[in-house]
Amino acid sequence: xxWLSAIRxxxxxxxxxxxxxxxxxATTGIMALTIFSVVVLxxxxxxxxxxxxxxxxxxxxxxxxxxxxxxxxVQPIREHLDTIPEVKETRYVTKKEALEEFQRKHSDNPLIxxxxxxxxxxxxxxxxxxxxxxPEDFSAISSxxxxxxxxxxxxxxxxxxxxxxIEKLNQTIAxxxxxxxxxxxxxxxxxxxxxxxxxxxxxxxxxxxxxxMRLVGASNTFITAPYIIEGVxxxxxxxxxxxxxxxxxxxxxxxxINTFLEHQVDVYAFFMDHLFLIVIGELxxxxxxxxxxxxxxxxxxxxx
Amino acid sequence: MPESIIRLRDISKVYEEDxxxxxxxxxxxxxxxxxxxxxxxxxxxxxxxxxxxxxEKPTAGxxxxxxxxxxxxxxxxxxxxxxxxxVVFQDFKxxxxxxxxxxxxxxxxxxxxxxxxxHKRVPGVLSLxxxxxxxxxxxxxxxxxxxxxxxxxxxxxxxxxxLLADExxxxxxxIYAWEIMEILLKINKMGTTVLIATHDKSIVNRLQKxxxxxxxxxxxxxxxxxxxVI
Ligand SMILES: Nc1ncnc2c1ncn2[C@@H]1O[C@H](COP(=O)(O)OP(=O)(O)OP(=O)(O)O)[C@@H](O)[C@H]1O
Ligand SMILES: [Mg+2]
Numbered sequence: 001x002x003w004l005s006a007i008r009x010x011x012x013x014x015x016x017x018x019x020x021x022x023x024x025x026a027t028t029g030i031m032a033l034t035i036f037s038v039v040v041l042x043x044x045x046x047x048x049x050x051x052x053x054x055x056x057x058x059x060x061x062x063x064x065x066x067x068x069x070x071x072x073x074v075q076p077i078r079e080h081l082d083t084i085p086e087v088k089e090t091r092y093v094t095k096k097e098a099l100e101e102f103q104r105k106h107s108d109n110p111l112i113x114x115x116x117x118x119x120x121x122x123x124x125x126x127x128x129x130x131x132x133x134x135p136e137d138f139s140a141i142s143s144x145x146x147x148x149x150x151x152x153x154x155x156x157x158x159x160x161x162x163x164x165x166i167e168k169l170n171q172t173i174a175x176x177x178x179x180x181x182x183x184x185x186x187x188x189x190x191x192x193x194x195x196x197x198x199x200x201x202x203x204x205x206x207x208x209x210x211x212x213m214r215l216v217g218a219s220n221t222f223i224t225a226p227y228i229i230e231g232v233x234x235x236x237x238x239x240x241x242x243x244x245x246x247x248x249x250x251x252x253x254x255x256x257i258n259t260f261l262e263h264q265v266d267v268y269a270f271f272m273d274h275l276f277l278i279v280i281g282e283l284x285x286x287x288x289x290x291x292x293x294x295x296x297x298x299x300x301x302x303x304x
Numbered sequence: 305m306p307e308s309i310i311r312l313r314d315i316s317k318v319y320e321e322d323x324x325x326x327x328x329x330x331x332x333x334x335x336x337x338x339x340x341x342x343x344x345x346x347x348x349x350x351x352x353x354x355x356x357x358x359x360e361k362p363t364a365g366x367x368x369x370x371x372x373x374x375x376x377x378x379x380x381x382x383x384x385x386x387x388x389x390x391v392v393f394q395d396f397k398x399x400x401x402x403x404x405x406x407x408x409x410x411x412x413x414x415x416x417x418x419x420x421x422x423h424k425r426v427p428g429v430l431s432l433x434x435x436x437x438x439x440x441x442x443x444x445x446x447x448x449x450x451x452x453x454x455x456x457x458x459x460x461x462x463x464x465x466x467l468l469a470d471e472x473x474x475x476x477x478x479i480y481a482w483e484i485m486e487i488l489l490k491i492n493k494m495g496t497t498v499l500i501a502t503h504d505k506s507i508v509n510r511l512q513k514x515x516x517x518x519x520x521x522x523x524x525x526x527x528x529x530x531x532x533v534i
Contacts, residue, residue: 219387
């Protein structure tokens with residue numbers, strides 16, 4: 001009997017949903033917009049975070065050696081650096097590797113490649129890339145490099161200061177987050193209001209049925225459940241709407257975004273990797289908004 | 305020994321603005337009884353019915369219907385109480401966009417009755433009220449009297465222990481009104497307690513059943529085989 005009632009209530013909820021296609025469509029649309037804005041916020045957050053993290057990883061000190069320095073001459077410096085705790089890792093780029101890297105970077109520029117092959121000798125310098133643990137470690141590293149014994153082989157070294165960029169990015173992320181949360185909350189409130197109104201309308205058109213149900217002893221759950229289901233359905237269809245829209249957007253915009261971010265992040269991969277979680281989250285969020293709306297409408301107009 | 309299915313003790317009902325619709329009403333109705341509540345317009349008949357189905361709460365007093373203490377019933381329990389009674393209101397409350405059969409079936413659907421059971425019961429109750437073959441009609445394709453029969457059928461389809469009817473025969477001519485009464489008598493014979501509120505003199509006199517007379521919210525007469533005397 002419980003099972004039977006569940007099916008009947010589900011049917012009634014579906015009927016409520018399809019009762020007026022355009023109203024349901026518009027309501028679902030607003031809800032989809034809300035879910036969409038929340039997911040976009042999450043994706044933006046991810047992009048920002050990844051960009052930040054990769055910038056923070058890039059606390060690099062590059063040491064350029066004189067052209068004629070051999071790999072064996074570099075070895076002691078490297079070993080020395082590896083022993084101090086401030087250094088996370090070191091990476092040695094030989095002259096040859098530096099050339100290869102340079103060629104790879106400019107492979108789409110035939111002019112550079114051509115002029116490079118004009119040269120008889122490899123013009124690039126061997127480099128040692130040092131990753132520090134934190135920006136404050138720079139002084140410890142530079143004191144090693146300034147050691148007299150290495151003076152002859154080091155041409156120059158520099159410290160890439162990402163601090164300013166990181167700071168700026170942090171501010172931008174915080175701003176986007178603030179705006180995003182504001183927009184999402186606004187949309188959420190609007191969609192709750194719209195859903196509330198739609199469900200109120202359904203209740204109103206069914207007040208005779210509700211009266212009869214009360215009279216013959218339908219339980220409160222049976223009377224209210226179809227409206228709850230109606231609310232959940234708005235969440236359900238809104239999830240489908242927003243996910244499909246997002247998928248299309250991500251698919252076509254990801255290459256541009258990825259290029260813009262210098263391939264530090266892969267938006268499409270992030271979206272696809274987390275698709276299941278995103279959809280579940282959307283469903284839960286959408287259903288929660290729908291249920292909240294119908295509860296308010298039920299409270300107000302069914303007096304249960 | 306039949307038990308009392310309706311038990312009212314010193315019931316008062318005061319609506320807002322100090323309108324006392326009922327005042328110190330005590331009444332016992334035994335199981336399988338047939339009782340008519342009569343009285344002038346405004347004497348409190350509808351108010352009494354509303355109290356009996358738990359739609360209104362009394363201002364003072366005690367109401368026990370079929371074991372349910374309606375003064376202290378939790379609102380979420382009311383549906384379960386309602387399943388043990390059947391009610392017919394003056395305005396029938398039929399759903400216009402549903403057919404006769406659907407209207408009756410609706411009462412069973414919302415109670416979780418299985419489909420086969422519904423298919424069995426609806427024709428049975430339609431024939432009981434004399435509407436066999438009219439199940440596929442819509443309420444607006446029926447006469448007022450026929451609509452009333454549908455309302456009775458819906459109130460009785462779950463075979464309640466108590467059937468309450470308010471102003472059933474209001475706008476019907478005498479012959480038609482009596483046919484409706486015969487349906488209620490049949491239902492009563494099947495073992496259901498029936499309580500009707502009416503001001504139809506000739507019907508009450510012809511019934512030869514218990515008559516309780518209300519005036520200004522109090523019971524002024526209670527006759528076993530009563531007549532409607534005002
Ligand atoms: N909801 C209400 N609010 C305020 N007063 C009410 C309400 N319902 C009924 N009354 C008053 O209570 C009194 C009794 O009304 P009730 O409807 O019970 O009479 P009745 O016997 O059914 O009359 P009728 O034969 O015309 O149907 C009347 O004075 C009426 O105005
Ligand atoms: Mg009345």
